[in-house]
Amino acid sequence: MSQEPIKLGKRESKLRVDPKWADVCLTCGTCAGGCPVTGVDGMDPRKAVRMAALGLDDELINSRFPWVCTLCGRCERACPMGVEILAMMRTARGLRERDKVPGPIHKGTMMSMERGNNLGIPYDDWLFLLADMSKEMEDEGFPGFYVPVDKVGARVISTVNSKEPFGEPDDMKFWWKIYYAAHESWTVSSENWEGVTWGLFGGDDESMKEQARRVLENARKVKAEVLLLPE
Amino acid sequence: MNIFELMMEYIKEGRVKIDREKFAGKLATVHDPCNYGRKSEKAFGKAYYDEIRWITDQICDTWVDTYPTRENNFCCGAGGGAWAMPYTNERLYYGRKKAEQIEQTGAEIVVAPCHNCRDQIMKALTKEYDLEIETFYLWELLAEAIIVEPWSEEEVEKAHAEAEAQWEHFGVELDDDWEPPE
Numbered sequence: 242m243s244q245e246p247i248k249l250g251k252r253e254s255k256l257r258v259d260p261k262w263a264d265v266c267l268t269c270g271t272c273a274g275g276c277p278v279t280g281v282d283g284m285d286p287r288k289a290v291r292m293a294a295l296g297l298d299d300e301l302i303n304s305r306f307p308w309v310c311t312l313c314g315r316c317e318r319a320c321p322m323g324v325e326i327l328a329m330m331r332t333a334r335g336l337r338e339r340d341k342v343p344g345p346i347h348k349g350t351m352m353s354m355e356r357g358n359n360l361g362i363p364y365d366d367w368l369f370l371l372a373d374m375s376k377e378m379e380d381e382g383f384p385g386f387y388v389p390v391d392k393v394g395a396r397v398i399s400t401v402n403s404k405e406p407f408g409e410p411d412d413m414k415f416w417w418k419i420y421y422a423a424h425e426s427w428t429v430s431s432e433n434w435e436g437v438t439w440g441l442f443g444g445d446d447e448s449m450k451e452q453a454r455r456v457l458e459n460a461r462k463v464k465a466e467v468l469l470l471p472e
Numbered sequence: 473m474n475i476f477e478l479m480m481e482y483i484k485e486g487r488v489k490i491d492r493e494k495f496a497g498k499l500a501t502v503h504d505p506c507n508y509g510r511k512s513e514k515a516f517g518k519a520y521y522d523e524i525r526w527i528t529d530q531i532c533d534t535w536v537d538t539y540p541t542r543e544n545n546f547c548c549g550a551g552g553g554a555w556a557m558p559y560t561n562e563r564l565y566y567g568r569k570k571a572e573q574i575e576q577t578g579a580e581i582v583v584a585p586c587h588n589c590r591d592q593i594m595k596a597l598t599k600e601y602d603l604e605i606e607t608f609y610l611w612e613l614l615a616e617a618i619i620v621e622p623w624s625e626e627e628v629e630k631a632h633a634e635a636e637a638q639w640e641h642f643g644v645e646l647d648d649d650w651e652p653p654e
């Protein structure tokens with residue numbers, strides 16, 4: 242902590258979900274007591290709420306805490322005063338300059354906007370992988386199995402977590418086996434099949450909406466009744 | 473509909489049959505992902521705690537809850553995108569709570585219904601905290617326990633025709649020498 246005097250911000254704060262917070266929060270510390278990362282960087286949710294109440298927006302936005310916090314919501318659930326700590330943390334993430342968002346989250350979000358999945362798996366590779374793995378499944382005791390792509394009239398349309406085709410393709414087979422056994426009519430999309438919304442983590446609402454729109458559009462195209470996000 | 477409801481539908485309607493021998497004699501415990509618990513409750517007014525337990529109960533003989541559990545359960549430590557962030561030490565430190573909880577149950581199997589949680593528990597916490605556990609996705613647990621009956625010849629033939637037409641449509645070519653298994 243620096244020894245510079247801290248300048249309090251204006252009375253408005255972009256982080257304060259409700260202007261009454263300064264009065265509402267009892268500073269009881271219930272939130273901090275149940276948070277597994279209380280103490281990291283000398284921070285805790287109660288302090289974060291105080292910072293927002295005092296208008297110390299920039300200090301909180303530029304601190305690591307909103308990112309070390311997993312947005313688990315335990316603090317908020319326990320708060321006797323209903324302070325919306327989660328919304329505040331996520332807003333703080335969203336107000337971070339985009340090029341200072343830690344790790345690949347922002348890059349992944351942009352990748353998803355550009356190429357339809359967070360990890361940039363190309364269209365041809367995706368289809369080849371599915372065709373190849375369909376064959377594997379048949380060899381493994383699921384005769385007749387294949388991955389239906391863009392199948393109009395399928396009851397279930399499933400999105401995919403891009404980490405699976407990228408690094409753990411065999412993990413996709415768990416759901417495939419269930420679909421096979423259940424004789425389900427299902428499908429995946431050839432494009433924009435990503436099921437994980439990194440915009441959610443980065444505080445990027447616009448990208449989040451765009452991704453949801455694409456997934457819904459895919460579902461409408463094939464007239465699916467059930468949209469499954471196997472998260 | 474979400475993954476729980478779909479799995480429950482399959483089980484209740486008898487569309488999948490479960491081999492309860494598969495995990496017999498192994499004590500299981502379940503992890504409540506924040507997204508299906510607290511966050512879902514806040515966003516949609518409905519948390520999914522019972523569903524996870526009901527499905528686990530269909531597959532496993534014995535399972536126990538962690539303490540605390542359900543709405544007060546601890547996050548695995550990888551929520552909010554933490555798995556993709558550079559704060560590894562913080563993430564592992566966070567996970568000590570989850571590791572303690574799991575250890576206290578004495579369970580051999582941990583059921584994690586979320587990608588992040590499963591990765592954190594399986595690939596990080598197990599090693600860091602010397603846990604003697606196997607971690608499964610909830611749908612993995614089901615997939616492993618399902619009794620698979622091969623499709624009828626008719627169905628298989630129909631599927632092969634569809635598959636062939638589909639891959640041709642997308643211009644995907646597999647090795648020429650490959651024949652669908654009999």
Ligand code: SF4
Nearest residue numbers: 266267269270272320
């Ligand atoms: S639990 Fe609620 S009232 Fe208590 S310190 Fe935390 S935010 Fe304030």
Ligand code: SF4
Nearest residue numbers: 276310311313314316
């Ligand atoms: S949401 Fe963040 S601050 Fe609140 S308990 Fe979870 S990790 Fe701690």
